[in-house]
Amino acid sequence: xxxxxxxxxxxxxxxxxxxxxxxxxxxxxxxxxxxxxxxxxxxxxxxxxxxxxxxxxxxxxxxxxxxxxxxxxxxxxxxxxxxxxxxxxxxxxxxxxxxxxxxxxxxxxxxxxxxxxxxxxxxxxxxxxxxxxxxxxxxxxxxxxxxxxxxx
DNA sequence: GCCAACGTTGGC
DNA sequence: GCCAACGTTGGC
Numbered sequence: 001x002x003x004x005x006x007x008x009x010x011x012x013x014x015x016x017x018x019x020x021x022x023x024x025x026x027x028x029x030x031x032x033x034x035x036x037x038x039x040x041x042x043x044x045x046x047x048x049x050x051x052x053x054x055x056x057x058x059x060x061x062x063x064x065x066x067x068x069x070x071x072x073x074x075x076x077x078x079x080x081x082x083x084x085x086x087x088x089x090x091x092x093x094x095x096x097x098x099x100x101x102x103x104x105x106x107x108x109x110x111x112x113x114x115x116x117x118x119x120x121x122x123x124x125x126x127x128x129x130x131x132x133x134x135x136x137x138x139x140x141x142x143x144x145x146x147x148x149x150x151x152x
Numbered sequence: 153g154c155c156a157a158c159g160t161t162g163g164c
Numbered sequence: 165g166c167c168a169a170c171g172t173t174g175g176c
Binding site: 054 | 173175
């Protein structure tokens with residue numbers, strides 16, 4: 001089983017929204033590295049840190065889980081979607097997405113500031129210079145530590 | 153809104 | 165294949 005961090009702007013899709021709908025396709029990823037993690041590495045039951053970016057505060061807002069393997073992202077075929085991709089075909093879709101299900105909302109967001117201040121988390125990909133990747137692998141030890149901090 | 157860092161595009 | 169121009173991400 002693998003561990004992941006997945007970013008979303010809460011104004012677009014938040015942990016509250018996921019809690020309400022219970023599960024959702026993780027649509028809109030248009031970065032090949034992030035897509036490849038979903039297509040090639042994610043398995044059902046993998047654990048996910050749900051990260052709010054461009055938020056107040058930004059940070060890990062809760063936990064989720066991979067509910068289904070990657071399938072073609074339907075938004076790439078929607079002409080009027082922000083995520084439409086004219087170069088993608090149904091025979092050979094360019095963008096794929098897994099399905100994510102709600103697990104837990106933290107009582108409060110574990111802020112980026114708190115994560116940065118914790119020495120045990122200093123090696124996280126999230127904290128690397130210029131990090132922009134919206135889906136990234138997380139070490140189990142970091143995942144567990146974040147879950148522990150959030151419940152403390 | 154600013155801007156550093158990064159990814160993508162396209163001319164050559 | 166190089167790389168300048170451009171677009172996007174995301175913290176602040």
